[in-house]
Amino acid sequence: MQIIENSVVSFHYTLTDKDGKVIDSSNGNAPLTYMHGVGQIVPGLENALLGKTVGEKLDVNVSAAEGYGEHHDFMVQQVPREAFQGVDDIEPGMQFQAQTPQGGMTVTVTAVDETTVTVDGNHPLAGQDLFFAVEIMSVRAATEEEISHGHVHGEGGHQH
Ligand code: ZN
Numbered sequence: 694m695q696i697i698e699n700s701v702v703s704f705h706y707t708l709t710d711k712d713g714k715v716i717d718s719s720n721g722n723a724p725l726t727y728m729h730g731v732g733q734i735v736p737g738l739e740n741a742l743l744g745k746t747v748g749e750k751l752d753v754n755v756s757a758a759e760g761y762g763e764h765h766d767f768m769v770q771q772v773p774r775e776a777f778q779g780v781d782d783i784e785p786g787m788q789f790q791a792q793t794p795q796g797g798m799t800v801t802v803t804a805v806d807e808t809t810v811t812v813d814g815n816h817p818l819a820g821q822d823l824f825f826a827v828e829i830m831s832v833r834a835a836t837e838e839e840i841s842h843g844h845v846h847g848e849g850g851h852q853h
Contacts, residue, residue, distance in 0.1 A: 698730040703831040709824045724830045726849025735760045755823040764820030
């Protein structure tokens with residue numbers, strides 16, 4: 694069957710950047726399972742999978758805007774070190790939950806000096822073009838319960 698709205702799809706993928714460096718891959722793990730049309734995967738990839746069938750392999754180029762979004766400089770901020778009281782060693786790469794007027798946001802530490810910590814609220818893959826090599830392993834219709842919950846149940850999904 695073809696991938697349509699509310700299909701439950703499992704696929705293997707390798708994600709590389711524009712230089713061909715592997716960022717992420719399902720090789721050696723279970724395939725990724727998602728419900729089509731509810732925004733569980735980046736829009737550029739979801740759009741490319743529409744209408745595809747089991748066994749198909751495809752290469753999908755996703756622009757930053759259709760991936761994890763553009764990189765916004767205003768989401769990079771310098772925070773006084775005192776704001777991290779109770780954290781002994783702050784190092785680049787660490788992630789924290791920050792409270793903003795818009796709600797919780799995950800920020801990544803990108804630089805640290807004596808007095809200031811630079812944090813970046815952009816997704817780590819924001820601003821990057823993404824290249825997916827995909828193989829579709831299974832396609833089935835979602836159950837009514839899955840559709841009402843908006844997520845997949847069972848293998849690769851919620852166990853409840
Ligand atoms: Zn559920």
